Amino acid sequence: MRGMKIGIDFGSSSLKICTESKGVVVDEPSVAAVERDSREPIAFGNAADEILGRTSDDIELVSVIQNGVIADFSLAERMLRYYLQRVCGNRIYKPNIIIAVSTDTTSLEKKIFLDAVTLAGAGRVCIVDGILASSFGCDVEADKLGGRMTLDIGHQLTEFAVVSMGCIAACGAVRRGSGEIDSALVRHLKRDRDIVIGPHTAREIKYKITSAVKREAETALMLSGKSNLDEMPISFDVTSKEIYPFVDEQLTSLIQSIHDEMRKIPPELLADAADHGINLCGGGALIFDLAQRIEKELGIRCRIAENPRLTKVNGLCAMMKNKELLERNGYRFIFKDEIRDRLKRVDRI
Ligand SMILES: Nc1ncnc2c1ncn2[C@@H]1O[C@H](COP(=O)(O)OP(=O)(O)O)[C@@H](O)[C@H]1O
Ligand SMILES: [Mg+2]
Numbered sequence: 001m002r003g004m005k006i007g008i009d010f011g012s013s014s015l016k017i018c019t020e021s022k023g024v025v026v027d028e029p030s031v032a033a034v035e036r037d038s039r040e041p042i043a044f045g046n047a048a049d050e051i052l053g054r055t056s057d058d059i060e061l062v063s064v065i066q067n068g069v070i071a072d073f074s075l076a077e078r079m080l081r082y083y084l085q086r087v088c089g090n091r092i093y094k095p096n097i098i099i100a101v102s103t104d105t106t107s108l109e110k111k112i113f114l115d116a117v118t119l120a121g122a123g124r125v126c127i128v129d130g131i132l133a134s135s136f137g138c139d140v141e142a143d144k145l146g147g148r149m150t151l152d153i154g155h156q157l158t159e160f161a162v163v164s165m166g167c168i169a170a171c172g173a174v175r176r177g178s179g180e181i182d183s184a185l186v187r188h189l190k191r192d193r194d195i196v197i198g199p200h201t202a203r204e205i206k207y208k209i210t211s212a213v214k215r216e217a218e219t220a221l222m223l224s225g226k227s228n229l230d231e232m233p234i235s236f237d238v239t240s241k242e243i244y245p246f247v248d249e250q251l252t253s254l255i256q257s258i259h260d261e262m263r264k265i266p267p268e269l270l271a272d273a274a275d276h277g278i279n280l281c282g283g284g285a286l287i288f289d290l291a292q293r294i295e296k297e298l299g300i301r302c303r304i305a306e307n308p309r310l311t312k313v314n315g316l317c318a319m320m321k322n323k324e325l326l327e328r329n330g331y332r333f334i335f336k337d338e339i340r341d342r343l344k345r346v347d348r349i
Contacts, residue, residue, distance in 0.1 A: 003095050003096050004019060004021075005019070007098045007100075007133075009099075009316060010030060010076070011155060011157070013283065015064075015065075015079070016313035018317040019087060023314070024310055026087065027313075030045075030064045031061050032048055032072075032078075033060070034062055035060075036057070036058050044082050048061060049061070069109045073116060080116055081121055095121070096124040097123075098331075100129070101127055102159055103129050103130075103168070114127065115336075125334065126320075126331050131173075132161065134152040134281050136314075136319055139279065142163050146165070147276070148279065149274070150279045153178055153281075154178070158176055159171065160261070166328060167329055169269055172258075174254075174258065176254055176257060180250045181246075182199060184246045185246060185247075195225045195228060205221060207286075210243065212247070213289040219239065222237050223237070251293065255293070259298060274300045277302060278294070278301065278302045280294065280305065281311035
């Protein structure tokens with residue numbers, strides 16, 4: 001097969017791209033800065049994120065992926081084209097793309113991913129289940145092991161699977177994730193303290209003082225925002241004790257949704273996977289004490305993967321080097337028209 005192989009994990013919060021030879025080469029927010037009237041993009045990724053709040057009202061930040069699927073086709077295609085160009089330069093052959101999607105992605109949503117990647121410059125495309133990639137990212141031996149469970153908590157998408165001998169034996173997905181904590185923090189400060197904060201500040205609170213388990217010690221953070229009363233800038237502090245109930249509410253609900261999905265796993269398979277514990281990955285795994293909380297609520301041991309934000313893309317990198325594994329799962333690098341036919345056939349079943 002001519003052309004380089006490239007893996008893409010287009011998450012709701014960030015776009016990660018890897019190549020066979022270099023590993024992860026792009027890790028940037030999945031956002032585009034667009035001109036409000038014309039909808040023309042002026043920056044993507046880090047450059048777009050940095051613009052937020054620092055320019056006029058004429059520029060808007062758009063999340064290209066929402067809940068794991070493409071929310072704005074034109075921006076997704078142009079964003080992919082921009083990064084593919086950056087990664088591939090002016091190579092003669094088009095790159096072959098392996099792209100991760102969630103197990104609950106519909107045929108239509110897959111078609112949209114396929115069109116976007118192809119228009120962006122892909123040659124052959126291989127659509128794979130992202131949670132299988134996450135499993136490989138957690139455990140490079142996943143194609144040799146019996147039932148192992150991986151739970152990937154992303155920004156707006158949470159997935160799990162029991163993988164046995166390199167294939168998915170059971171899986172589930174909920175279109176929710178750790179981004180709900182950010183929204184809860186924004187809502188709380190506005191409603192209860194008349195303080196308006198932006199997404200960067202919400203993220204800072206989450207990263208620095210949020211814990212999934214109630215703690216005795218209290219930590220505080222000094223921040224800046226805007227008064228909701230007179231719209232003037234203000235400094236304020238926020239403490240871990242103050243935000244805990246809001247974080248707790250979101251996590252209770254998220255873990256309940258995961259639990260509801262996990263109930264569908266056949267009993268022997270679940271028992272086998274539970275014996276080995278859960279590999280926790282995705283950026284959500286970085287919430288302080290989350291593994292401990294999931295362990296308590298689901299009654300299954302949990303260990304956090306190394307560098308959880310990059311588990312899926314690292315797994316993609318491992319998978320694209322393993323032809324036999326791709327074949328075993330029915331994944332093939334094929335041209336757009338061929339995939340379209342396959343998806344049509346799936347639709348008819
Ligand atoms: N250090 C951290 N502490 C807490 N949450 C984090 C941390 N780093 C990333 N996150 C959260 O993880 C989520 C992103 O995880 P990721 O797996 O990259 O998501 P996606 O694949 O959906 O884009 C975001 O909600 C982000 O705020
Ligand atoms: Mg992810």
